[in-house]
Amino acid sequence: AQTVTQSQPEMSVQEAETVTLSCTYDTSESDYYLFWYKQPPSRQMILVIRQEAYKQQNATENRFSVNFQKAAKSFSLKISDSQLGDAAMYFCAYRSRNNNNDMRFGAGTRLTVKP
């Protein structure tokens, strides 16, 4: 079974600086999707960014970008110019292309943004 590991339970960053959240995963499949979700305090979980494994180019969404290293099975999230509103729990997730009902989540990283 696929597993997703987030080794940083908590991270903090100064406002306007850059922070990188780590994620590794274990799979024997070659085609899959990777996601970063954000869960603000007492608010709904929302999708931040998605990467398709067959695409070599790293996904970007405004201040959010990923470093996808397929061979190393690593999928880190970089947040540039951090804002107070970025404070949240961040979950990394994996989903097989062949089974879109089976999404695997990491334990999460709680990001604090200091003013």
Next chain:
Amino acid sequence: DVKVTQSSRYLVKRTGEKVFLECVQDMDHENMFWYRQDPGLGLRLIYFSYDVKMKEKGDIPEGYSVSREKKERFSLILESASTNQTSMYLCASSRQGHRDTQYFGPGTRLTVL
């Protein structure tokens, strides 16, 4: 925008009570999911449904059942609540396509006393 709503944000029940958590989505999604979120464990899948009246067990189905009588509504049932079911419960929905992501509800924080 996709909207997934859950019947309660906070719920307090007593041990042994039957508990219903309801989830409604308004985007005609085929798939619906119930997750449990616990600190240090991330999200774990309890059950999912890919069509009306169809359901599949996830990783931790013990102590739970589900019902999907209408496409837009997916209910999670705790037949006899226990204290170890105190947790945050998240509902999600998605289309059938392999490219599609899941959209989450706001969650229900259930406390069983």
